[in-house]
Amino acid sequence: MITGIHNCFRLIGIARTLARHDALWPARRIKALRFPVGVIRLLWGRRRPGREGERLASALTALGPSFIKLGQALSVRADLVGDQVAQDLSQLQDSLPPFPTEKARASIEAELEAPISELFASFEEKPVAAASIAQVHFAVTPDGHDVAVKVLRPNVEDRFEHDIALFRWLAEQGERFVPGLRRLRPVAVVETFKEWVETEMDLRLEGAAASELAGLSRDDEGFRVVAVDWQRTAQRVLTTERVRGLRIDDITGLTAAGFDVNDLLERSARIFFLQVFRDGFFHADMHPGNMFVDGEGNLCPVDFGIMGRVDKRTRIFLADLLVGFLQRDYKTVAQVHFDFGIVPPHKSKEAFTQAIRAVGEPVLDKPLNEISVGRLLAQLFKVTEDFDMETQPDLLLLQKTMLVAEGVGRKLNPSVNMWTMAQPLIEDWMLANRGPEARIRDAVGETIDALQRLPGTLRRAEDVLAMLSDIDPAVVARFSEQARKGGSGPNRVWQSGVRNGWGPAMIAVLAVLFLLAFAS
Structure with a gap:
C-alpha cells in the first residue's frame, strides 16, 4: 500500500515533466488514463514542435539516466511504440554532463585500493565521454601503455534500483488492468532492461564480455577487440587498451x-x-x-x-x-x-x-x-x-x-x-x-552422450536394486495384492502402502522403472 502511494506521487512528478515536453501521448492511448492525463495537460502541458518520438526522447533525457536507458530499451520495441517512435528513440543520446574528476579519482582509488599515482603514470583530468552510467578518462600505465579508464557515476546503483522498481510496478499494473498489454509482455521488457543495466553497472562483467568476444574472434582477420587490464579493473572501474583510430x-x-x-x-x-x-x-x-x-x-x-x-x-x-x-x-x-x-x-x-x-x-x-x-x-x-x-x-x-x-x-x-x-x-x-552431414554428426553426438551417461545410470539402478533386496518379501507381496485389488485407484494403493509401512518399496520400484526407462 505504502509502495503504491509513493509510486503514485512519483508518477505525478514524471507526468509533469512529460506534459512540459508535450510527451503524454502514450498515456492518452489508455482509456482509463484519459481523464487524469487531460487534467495534467491543463495544469502543466505545453505545445512543443517535433514528432511524438522526438518529444518523448526529450522528456526522457530531462528525467535522467534511468529514463534515458529505458528509452533505449524501448527503441527495440517497435511493436510497443511504433516504427517512427522506435527510430526516434534510437537516436536518444546516452550522454550527460560529466561528474567531477576528483570523484572519479576517489572511486578508482577506493576500488583498486591504491593511489592514482601508483596505478597510472598520467591520468587526464577531462573525461573523453560521459554517459548515464559512467564516464571515461584516458591514462597511461607505469609501464607506458595507453589505456581508457571507465568509472561508474557516484551512487548510480541506488538510483537505478529505485527507478527500476517503479518501472516494474508500472508494468505489473499495466498487465493487471490493461489485458491487451499482456501479449506485449511489459514486465518482460522491464526485466530485460534490468539485466542490461545490472550488466553495465558491474564493469567486471563488461570486461569479461570483451575478453570472451576477443577469444571467439581471435582468428578473424581485420577485427581486433581491445585488451582488458584486469589489474586495474574492479566492479566500478574498467581499464582497457586505448583505441587510436577513426x-x-x-x-x-x-x-x-x-x-x-x-x-x-x-x-x-x-x-x-x-x-x-x-x-x-x-x-x-x-x-x-x-x-x-x-x-x-x-x-x-x-x-x-x-x-x-x-x-x-x-x-x-x-x-x-x-x-x-x-x-x-x-x-x-x-x-x-x-x-x-x-x-x-x-x-x-x-x-x-x-x-x-x-x-x-x-x-x-x-x-x-x-x-x-x-x-x-x-x-x-x-x-x-x-x-x-x-x-x-x-x-x-x-x-x-x-x-x-x-x-x-x-x-x-x-x-x-x-x-x-x-x-x-x-x-x-x-x-x-x-545438411546431411550435420544431421549425422548430431545423431552421433547424441548417441555418444547417451553412452557416456549409461554407466552412471546403471550404477544408480544397481544401488536401487540392492535397496530392494533388503525389503521383506512379505511386504512386497502385500503391496502386489493391494495393487491387484485396485480399490479406488492408484491413490488408494499409495495411501494404503504408506499406512502399512511399505511406502519405501513403492518409491524404489518407481525409481527402478524410471532409471531403466531413462537408460533405454
Whole structure:
C-alpha cells in the first residue's frame, strides 16, 4: 500500500515533466488514463514542435539516466511504440554532463585500493565521454601503455534500483488492468532492461564480455577487440587498451587515410554474421561511436556493456527466416515459425503465409540497396497480435542491432546491401549445420552422450536394486495384492502402502522403472 502511494506521487512528478515536453501521448492511448492525463495537460502541458518520438526522447533525457536507458530499451520495441517512435528513440543520446574528476579519482582509488599515482603514470583530468552510467578518462600505465579508464557515476546503483522498481510496478499494473498489454509482455521488457543495466553497472562483467568476444574472434582477420587490464579493473572501474583510430562513419577521414570503405563494409557484414551465427554472441550496441578503424585497418569495437546471445536453435530459425525472405520463399518462412513453436499450431498456416507475404513484398520489392532486413523483422513482429505470437526479447535486441548495422553500412556505401554480402555465408552455415552431414554428426553426438551417461545410470539402478533386496518379501507381496485389488485407484494403493509401512518399496520400484526407462 505504502509502495503504491509513493509510486503514485512519483508518477505525478514524471507526468509533469512529460506534459512540459508535450510527451503524454502514450498515456492518452489508455482509456482509463484519459481523464487524469487531460487534467495534467491543463495544469502543466505545453505545445512543443517535433514528432511524438522526438518529444518523448526529450522528456526522457530531462528525467535522467534511468529514463534515458529505458528509452533505449524501448527503441527495440517497435511493436510497443511504433516504427517512427522506435527510430526516434534510437537516436536518444546516452550522454550527460560529466561528474567531477576528483570523484572519479576517489572511486578508482577506493576500488583498486591504491593511489592514482601508483596505478597510472598520467591520468587526464577531462573525461573523453560521459554517459548515464559512467564516464571515461584516458591514462597511461607505469609501464607506458595507453589505456581508457571507465568509472561508474557516484551512487548510480541506488538510483537505478529505485527507478527500476517503479518501472516494474508500472508494468505489473499495466498487465493487471490493461489485458491487451499482456501479449506485449511489459514486465518482460522491464526485466530485460534490468539485466542490461545490472550488466553495465558491474564493469567486471563488461570486461569479461570483451575478453570472451576477443577469444571467439581471435582468428578473424581485420577485427581486433581491445585488451582488458584486469589489474586495474574492479566492479566500478574498467581499464582497457586505448583505441587510436577513426570512427567507422568518418568516411572523409577513412578515405583520406587510404582505406577502402567497400572492404570495411564487407568485413563488417562478415564479422556481424560470424558473431551471430557462428558464436551466438554479438555486440548489441554497435552505433558508430562504438566502432573504430585503427591505423592498420582493423575494425575495433569498444563499450561491451550490452551484448546479445543467440542459442543454436534460434540461430537455425534465423538462418531459415533470412534466407527464406531473401529468396521470397514465404511458405518456408511460415513453416519455420510453426516448426519452432513461435506460432501456435492451431493457427492457419495458409493465413500466416499470406500475412508473411504482405510483410515481405513491400520491403523486398525495393531496389536491392534499399532493402532493410532489420525493418523487415520489425514488420514481421507486428503480426504477433493476430497470430498469438509471444514477443521474443532476444530477437528484438538482434533486430535493433541489425538496424544499426544497416545504418552504418549505408553510410559506408549507400548503393550496397550488406545482407546480400552475408547471404552466401548464411547459406554455407545452414549447409554445415542443417545438411546431411550435420544431421549425422548430431545423431552421433547424441548417441555418444547417451553412452557416456549409461554407466552412471546403471550404477544408480544397481544401488536401487540392492535397496530392494533388503525389503521383506512379505511386504512386497502385500503391496502386489493391494495393487491387484485396485480399490479406488492408484491413490488408494499409495495411501494404503504408506499406512502399512511399505511406502519405501513403492518409491524404489518407481525409481527402478524410471532409471531403466531413462537408460533405454
